[in-house]
Amino acid sequence: xxxLIDLANPTRFMRLSGLLLPWLAGAALxxxxxxxxxxxxxxxxxxQQGETIRIMFVHVPAAWLALMFYTxxxxxxxxxLVWRHPLADVxxxxxxxxxACFALICLLTGAFWGKPMWGTYWVWDAxxxxxxxxxxxxxxxxxxxxxxxEPSRAGRPVAILTLVGFVNVxxxxxxxxxxxxxxxxxxxxxxxxxxxxPSMLWPLLILATGFxxxxxxxxxxxxxxxxxxxxxxxxTILEAERLDRLAxxxxxx
Amino acid sequence: MSRAFLAILKRDLTLAARAGxxxxxxxxxxxxxxxxxxxxxxxxxxxxxxxxxxxxWLGALLSMLIGLDRLFQGDEEDGSLxxxxxxxxxxxxxxxxxxxxYWLTTGLPLALAAPLLGLLVALPxxxxxxxxxxxxxxxxxxxxxxxxxxxxxxGLRRGGLILPxxxxxxxxxxxxxxxxxxxxxxxxxxxFLTPFLIMCALSLAAIVIGTIAAAAALRQAE
Numbered sequence: 001x002x003x004l005i006d007l008a009n010p011t012r013f014m015r016l017s018g019l020l021l022p023w024l025a026g027a028a029l030x031x032x033x034x035x036x037x038x039x040x041x042x043x044x045x046x047x048q049q050g051e052t053i054r055i056m057f058v059h060v061p062a063a064w065l066a067l068m069f070y071t072x073x074x075x076x077x078x079x080x081l082v083w084r085h086p087l088a089d090v091x092x093x094x095x096x097x098x099x100a101c102f103a104l105i106c107l108l109t110g111a112f113w114g115k116p117m118w119g120t121y122w123v124w125d126a127x128x129x130x131x132x133x134x135x136x137x138x139x140x141x142x143x144x145x146x147x148x149x150e151p152s153r154a155g156r157p158v159a160i161l162t163l164v165g166f167v168n169v170x171x172x173x174x175x176x177x178x179x180x181x182x183x184x185x186x187x188x189x190x191x192x193x194x195x196x197x198p199s200m201l202w203p204l205l206i207l208a209t210g211f212x213x214x215x216x217x218x219x220x221x222x223x224x225x226x227x228x229x230x231x232x233x234x235x236t237i238l239e240a241e242r243l244d245r246l247a248x249x250x251x252x253x
Numbered sequence: 254m255s256r257a258f259l260a261i262l263k264r265d266l267t268l269a270a271r272a273g274x275x276x277x278x279x280x281x282x283x284x285x286x287x288x289x290x291x292x293x294x295x296x297x298x299x300x301x302x303x304x305x306x307x308x309x310w311l312g313a314l315l316s317m318l319i320g321l322d323r324l325f326q327g328d329e330e331d332g333s334l335x336x337x338x339x340x341x342x343x344x345x346x347x348x349x350x351x352x353x354x355y356w357l358t359t360g361l362p363l364a365l366a367a368p369l370l371g372l373l374v375a376l377p378x379x380x381x382x383x384x385x386x387x388x389x390x391x392x393x394x395x396x397x398x399x400x401x402x403x404x405x406x407x408g409l410r411r412g413g414l415i416l417p418x419x420x421x422x423x424x425x426x427x428x429x430x431x432x433x434x435x436x437x438x439x440x441x442x443x444x445f446l447t448p449f450l451i452m453c454a455l456s457l458a459a460i461v462i463g464t465i466a467a468a469a470a471l472r473q474a475e
Binding site: 081133136137139140143144147148153156157160161163164165167168171 | 419421423425
């Protein structure tokens with residue numbers, strides 16, 4: 001517990017994240033390079049889906065990370081609301097665009113995969129729809145943050161919206177599932193296909209780990225940039241106040 | 254405690270009745286949307302009666318959204334929100350009073366007007382009451398989810414634009430079950446009660462979560 005509190009100190013966080021970042025980025029690049037090599041040249045084409053199966057190696061990690069980053073944002077939101085820690089808000093702010101990007105990547109790769117497989121870029125299927133709604137919630141959170149002009153006061157409203165949105169995500173997933181089975185037969189992903197073969201599973205796991213490390217590295221970079229941005233802002237305000245005071249003294253003298 | 258609650262409720266109802274621009278504007282907007290649909294889709298009565306419940310639900314949802322940005326903004330501007338915050342009444346109850354007043358002046362008239370507007374989209378006679386009933390129990394959810402969004406954007410100058418963007422994705426479950434229970438009333442494979450009860454549950458959950466979230470948002474905004 002003590003280490004967690006230590007880490008929550010922004011100065012210590014800057015030092016530790018600075019040390020961690022090169023290793024994280026290096027490991028991510030290594031895993032991504034190995035994973036993409038396996039996925040492109042070693043993994044055989046699927047006997048049903050052919051070469052398009054290779055889209056899966058980006059699509060699945062992206063879907064996973066979109067959900068993981070939302071969960072992380074919800075945990076950060078709790079940190080902001082319960083412990084009022086500024087670093088939790090920094091983590092939330094940095095996570096939102098990254099999670100939104102992965103949700104978008106997931107949707108786009110899914111569309112490119114859907115066209116040859118299902119004959120259409122888009123179906124109003126439970127999984128597709130729930131990811132689209134997740135993207136909309138991400139964009140709403142980013143939009144609310146941008147609309148609040150005072151950064152020190154933006155944290156708590158954004159945290160509340162993040163938590164409310166989190167409650168909604170499982171409901172959306174469940175309800176649309178339920179709704180869809182009424183109106184059309186559920187189109188299950190990989191229906192009729194084999195349970196995933198080890199020759200594909202291993203590259204997928206390597207790439208998923210690589211993407212996760214990459215996302216975490218990007219998150220750290222974004223958090224560090226945000227901390228510095230806030231420091232610059234504070235320094236600017238202090239400097240402006242100092243000049244203000246000097247000018248006032250000049251007037252009085 | 255309950256006197257303060259009733260006072261807020263009465264004040265908001267009186268404001269809506271005398272200052273205007275509240276409930277009746279939402280009703281006119283509802284009518285406008287329902288009228289626009291046949292122009293966009295073509296006046297095919299078979300098609301319209303098939304998608305009628307969905308049109309009514311979509312129209313009601315959008316009409317609930319348009320007036321929402323004023324729910325707390327007016328109080329924030331004239332300072333009455335500070336008085337409400339400072340009073341002995343828990344902020345949660347004040348939120349319930351305001352969201353309830355919003356529902357009484359907006360959601361309830363929309364639900365009551367739905368059978369009438371159903372005529373315009375060739376809704377079958379036996380479906381009129383069920384569709385109105387789904388709107389009756391579904392619109393409170395929209396009102397309370399909307400209250401949370403309105404509380405978050407109360408102090409914003411561009412709140413009117415950002416509010417629907419925040420609230421609309423959160424209303425999707427209510428829309429899904431509202432439309433599916435309304436459709437099952439017109440005829441379908443599932444009994445009306447199944448999606449209807451799920452929507453009731455969603456509405457109750459939305460009242461609780463919306464109230465807590467709106468009060469939390471108002472509390473930190475001071």
